[in-house]
Amino acid sequence: MKDLKELNEELENYFRNTVIPQLFIDANFILRKFTPPAMKLFNLSNRDLGKHLDDISDNIRYPTFMENIKEVIESQEDFEKEIQTTDMNWYQMNILPYIVRKEGRSNGVIITFVDITDRIETLKAFEKLNRNFENIFYTVSHDLRGPVGNIESLIKLLEDVDDIKSEDSKEILDSLVESVTNLKQTISDLTDKSDVMDSKSPEKGLGKVHLQQIIHEVRLSLKDKISKSNAVIKTDFDIPDIKYVRRKIRSILYNLVSNAIKYATSEEIPTICIKTEKVNEFIVLTVQDNGIGIAEDKHDTVFDRYARISDEVEGTGVGLFIVKSMVEDSGGKIEVESALGKGSTFKVYIKE
Structure with a gap:
């Protein structure tokens, strides 16, 4: 329990300090966790945790977002795409499968957004x-x-x-x-x-x-x-x-x-x-x-x-x-x- 507590604290420190917007979505498209930079990108708040992605307002100009998440969960293969937000900024979006090793299946995805507007x-x-x-x-x-x-x-x-x-x-x-x-x-x-x-x-x-x-x-x-x-x-x-x-x-x-x-x-x-x-x-x-x-x-x-x-x-x-x-x-x-x-x-x- 002590080890798990320390690991959880380390993860929480990572989430608080990272400058990269990240979303953790389970296989049912439920938002489980997000990093603070994602709050601005997706207009998120803590009240959004546990909600389905369809019920969360976002400013991503990308119509096939849900389809690509589903594709990654089913194929267990990474997905990469350049996308633009409504504030006209550009991001490199990476959708990575969250794989449960013992069961050999995807239990959701981790989505990372890297700002590439300058590029x-x-x-x-x-x-x-x-x-x-x-x-x-x-x-x-x-x-x-x-x-x-x-x-x-x-x-x-x-x-x-x-x-x-x-x-x-x-x-x-x-x-x-x-x-x-x-x-x-x-x-x-x-x-x-x-x-x-x-x-x-x-x-x-x-x-x-x-x-x-x-x-x-x-x-x-x-x-x-x-x-x-x-x-x-x-x-x-x-x-x-x-x-x-x-x-x-x-x-x-x-x-x-x-x-x-x-x-x-x-x-x-x-x-x-x-x-x-x-x-x-x-x-x-x-x-x-x-x-x-x-x-x-x-x-x-x-x-x-x-x-x-x-x-x-x-x-x-x-x-x-x-x-x-x-x-x-x-x-x-x-x-x-x-x-x-x-x-x-x-x-x-x-x-x-």
């Missing part, structure tokens, strides 16, 4: 960093096609001009110089990693961006497509300047305007309306077109990588994926309103 947040930060770098490489290969195509077209026109000193030649050369300047700026923006190097400093890389200047650069990058399609771009900026990463807002507008021209109908001249407005805590940048539209069943997948609006139009299917990734990584969101034959409206919600 999960670190992994998320690395994942975001990887996505940002991936976006840079996708953007470089995707966005440079427009400026390079313009340069090639201008050079071909220049080769056909007889008098290099004529007004036409001077205009072409001026456009060529502007295109090259814009290309150099684009490359500089795309290779500037200052806004993605430190995931814990989201303000890095942010600055005041004049939207009309960005639209001018987008027009220049898409000059060849605009000229061939006779596209009309209209702007109405209630909010002319925003705080954003310059390369990101340029890429967002480039992709949305480029798509609006690319997916135009053969019956109408492409007309693209771009505007900004204040909606609650967001600045909403809207790009509306009169193109072929997007089928309703594709609204949820149109932002997926390699998703294509139409197989009849050339493209890689990464443009809208890039846009969505950039917008969400900056704390915003993007929505699409569209129907076949009625054009599309993309709304980019930018946090102030």
